[in-house]
Amino acid sequence: MLIRIGNIAEHVGESVKLGVWLYNKRSSGKIQFLQLRDGTGFIQGVLVKSQVAPEVWEHANQLTQESSLYVQGTVRRDERAPSGYELDVEDIEIIQIADEYPIALKKHGVDFLMDHRHLWIRSPRQRAILKIRAEIIRAVQDWLDGQGFTLVDPPILTPSACEGTTTLFSTKYFDEDAYLTQSGQLYMEAAAMALGRVYSFGPTFRAEKSKTRRHLIEFWMIEPEMAFTEHEESLRIQEELVSHVVQHVLKACQSELQAIDRDTAPLERVKPPFPRITYDEAVELLNREGMSFEWGEDFGAPHETKIAESFDKPVFITHYPAKVKAFYMKPDPDRPEVVLCADLIAPEGYGEIIGGSQRIDDPELLRQRFVEHRLPRDAYEWYLDLRRYGTVPHSGFGLGLERTVAWICGLDHVRETIPFPRMLNRLYP
Numbered sequence: 001m002l003i004r005i006g007n008i009a010e011h012v013g014e015s016v017k018l019g020v021w022l023y024n025k026r027s028s029g030k031i032q033f034l035q036l037r038d039g040t041g042f043i044q045g046v047l048v049k050s051q052v053a054p055e056v057w058e059h060a061n062q063l064t065q066e067s068s069l070y071v072q073g074t075v076r077r078d079e080r081a082p083s084g085y086e087l088d089v090e091d092i093e094i095i096q097i098a099d100e101y102p103i104a105l106k107k108h109g110v111d112f113l114m115d116h117r118h119l120w121i122r123s124p125r126q127r128a129i130l131k132i133r134a135e136i137i138r139a140v141q142d143w144l145d146g147q148g149f150t151l152v153d154p155p156i157l158t159p160s161a162c163e164g165t166t167t168l169f170s171t172k173y174f175d176e177d178a179y180l181t182q183s184g185q186l187y188m189e190a191a192a193m194a195l196g197r198v199y200s201f202g203p204t205f206r207a208e209k210s211k212t213r214r215h216l217i218e219f220w221m222i223e224p225e226m227a228f229t230e231h232e233e234s235l236r237i238q239e240e241l242v243s244h245v246v247q248h249v250l251k252a253c254q255s256e257l258q259a260i261d262r263d264t265a266p267l268e269r270v271k272p273p274f275p276r277i278t279y280d281e282a283v284e285l286l287n288r289e290g291m292s293f294e295w296g297e298d299f300g301a302p303h304e305t306k307i308a309e310s311f312d313k314p315v316f317i318t319h320y321p322a323k324v325k326a327f328y329m330k331p332d333p334d335r336p337e338v339v340l341c342a343d344l345i346a347p348e349g350y351g352e353i354i355g356g357s358q359r360i361d362d363p364e365l366l367r368q369r370f371v372e373h374r375l376p377r378d379a380y381e382w383y384l385d386l387r388r389y390g391t392v393p394h395s396g397f398g399l400g401l402e403r404t405v406a407w408i409c410g411l412d413h414v415r416e417t418i419p420f421p422r423m424l425n426r427l428y429p
């Protein structure tokens with residue numbers, strides 16, 4: 001039976017067989033050091049010429065980078081090894097000698113790496129990021145499941161827009177026009193009226209012409225929606241959720257965080273409560289800091305970064321002007337020109353990771369918004385039904401997975417946060 005490197009600690013002193021790829025190789029003439037990987041980890045295999053059969057030595061000689069093989073060897077504890085273990089190789093069975101591997105163990109340009117994304121993900125750094133991504137997803141779901149949220153899957157093909165009509169991907173749905181979903185929110189509102197507290201986790205699509213380090217065309221969102229829940233309670237849930245995720249990753253992904261050189265000190269501080277400032281206060285802060293900014297505009301990435309610099313935890317910016325936000329957000333009853341919403345801005349310049357709000361529950365006001373936003377009523381008739389048949393105060397939010405991964409991993413660009421990024425001008429591989 002094959003053993004995996006991730007479980008190697010359970011087999012010290014035993015002779016085991018592994019299925020591996022050769023990541024790198026060094027030789028001193030009498031000893032060969034094979035860096036082996038199997039997806040679950042890395043281990044160094046050591047061959048001493050005088051101690052193995054000549055054909056085993058010869059097999060090792062033939063191995064090129066990314067060749068696939070079965071290796072038999074005895075596991076030895078070694079304090080100096082990065083993984084803590086080494087393998088004294090006894091036998092090698094070659095599966096394939098790989099062609100010359102395009103990704104050499106040196107620096108490559110980003111375009112080259114993106115063209116070879118299908119191979120690039122094998123590198124230790126990319127592997128660590130994808131492991132952390134999976135662990136973030138697990139932590140989000142564990143926490144929400146534990147709080148009594150039910151997972152509900154909204155559709156991907158939709159007849160209408162959720163987040164504005166400018167970034168819609170359209171397609172034909174037989175004779176009708178359809179769009180790839182920008183957000184599952186509207187359907188999650190329906191689900192919350194059926195199940196109380198719900199969340200979705202799925203891909204969303206935005207035909208954004210922005211070529212920034214925070215924008216993807218296809219990205220994944222976690223969208224909780226809660227019946228009988230006002231804005232303030234939603235913020236508490238958001239800060240609890242985000243803190244849980246960060247603290248879980250710090251515990252569960254120590255070796256991966258190390259592999260990508262993440263300074264974990266700023267992450268240790270991510271515990272509730274998070275600071276809150278209103279949009280008005282944020283505008284004041286920007287002007288005080290010398291960035292002239294007018295009330296009524298939306299913040300861009302440089303503004304968010306500047307605001308975040310004043311805080312050492314994620315910060316909520318609340319009460320944006322209604323006119324820069326989506327049609328469904330509930331106005332503040334004391335000040336209807338602003339809405340009961342919040343963006344959660346990550347520290348260290350990672351920008352908005354959550355957008356959320358209390359939703360309009362009044363049918364008349366919602367109808368009015370459809371007119372103001374020139375939205376086709378017939379495509380949303382079902383959504384109006386939710387306010388007709390037992391409307392209740394409800395709130396929800398969307399956590400962008402890739403921006404969260406970029407922040408927690410400390411990455412320059414979201415392209416490394418998802419296995420196969422879809423970006424402006426990038427659909428391959």
Ligand code: 4AD
Pocket residue numbers: 162163182183184185206208214215216217219221223224352353354355356357396397398399400401402403414
């Ligand atoms: O702020 P957004 O647009 O909010 C919504 O879509 C709401 N309907 C969510 C809800 O209330 N259920 O998007 C939510 C989050 C952003 O904070 C950001 O993290 C991420 O989704 N996001 C993107 N991530 C990568 N690339 C893009 N183009 C993104 N657009 C939004």
Ligand code: MG
Pocket residue numbers: 343352354355
């Ligand atoms: Mg937003």
